[in-house]
Amino acid sequence: MVCGGQAIFPSESSKMKKSSSRVPSIRVKRVYDPASPDDGFRVLVDRLWPRGIRKEQLVLDLWMKDVAPSDALRKWFGHDPAKWEEFGRRYREELQQRPQQLDLLLSHALSSGLTLLFAAHDRDHNQAVVLREVLLERARSGENQTGR
Secondary structure, three states: OEEOOEEOOHHHHHHHHHHOOOOOOEEEEEOOOOOOHHHOEEEEOOOOOOOOOOOOOOOOOEEOHHHOOOHHHHHHHOOOHHHHHHHHHHHHHHHOOOHHHHHHHHHHHHHOOEEEEEOOOOOOOOHHHHHHHHHHHHHHHOOOOOOO
8 A cells, every 4th residue: 555655554564563562482593403383484694604504405484684793793703702792782783773674573473483593503692692682672662663
């Protein structure tokens, strides 16, 4: 639907408003872990394609390089747990510049469930963990930039 030269998608905006009171289902998994029917929408959130996996091998719905940490941040962090807190702060700042991508991910989390896929060895200190926290906070606050 177009109104005043601007596209309006009532189903999307109403879906986000209705679903903002629900708790989104967001999992975090390594790309090397087997896919599960409970995974819902599977999104790779690494900037680089994972080593040792051919594209046809990975069960994947979307590769969102845009929500991965910038190259500079990724290289600075180097998966050093001592830099974890600062990495999280900086990555959150980068994510604030991507409201449409966050809303898309949150929409999938609320409708069918979402699994954020990453390749790092450390399951506790990686961008998918921070991204999951940001999405859950966004859902709790009802923040939705693109669905207004």
